[in-house]
Amino acid sequence: MILYHFSTSPFAQRVRLTLAHKGLTAELRDPRTQPERLPELQALSPMHTVPVLVDGERTVVDSSAIAHYLDRKRPEPPLFPPGQGGALAFELAALADSSLGVLVDLGARYYALHEHESFSKVRSVIVGRAQRSLERMASIVLARGNGVPLCGEHWSWADIVVYTTVLWLEGLPVRAATQPVSRQIASLGWSLPVALSEWADQHRTRADVVALG
DSSP: EEEEEEEHHHHHHHHHHHHHHHTTOOOETTTOOOGGHHHHHHOOOOOOOOEEEETTTEEESSSSOOOOOOOSSSOSSSOOOOOOOHHHHHHHHHHHHHHHHHIIIIIIOOOGTTTSSSHHHHHHHHHHHHHHHHHHHHHHHHOOOOOOOOSSSOOOOOHHHHHHHHHHHHHHHHHHHTTTHHHHHHTTTTOOHHHHHHHHHHHTHHHHTTTTT
């Protein structure tokens, strides 16, 4: 298998942790450090975004779609716990996707409009949505308790999604020093709930997490 990824993309990191969870490997191709790979990525992904997984003649785009594909390719260990655990994993993924999506859109794609008189009002509404999503994630983590997988009895998609979301948001201030887009996203006025960082602290020494680099 081949995985097109960016090393700091939380969505690509989800797939790398899923591969590790399943005991699977893939050749990593990063179009940012390997510019010759960019035309390949653009030909494979209609959105020109990562992650993209190529497995023989099968190409899968989007981290959630890849997760489901890998879960069927190798069912054990399961990525989505049965019953209510699986439902909670989907909720956490939706919350993470919504918070990341609106922050990236506002801080990157639409930031050129930041001097418009309406931008501050739009920013307040959009950042409020992201913040409420993050707070909801934090409340779920707190309710579950320390040292306990978020869904079921083992590390799963829920843990992978929450961890990679926290990792990306925590890294924005550092990346802001050299990356204008990261600086713009970091300046929007959101905050990462302490509960999420404290939860992530429990998992930073996992071998698969460390391997993310």
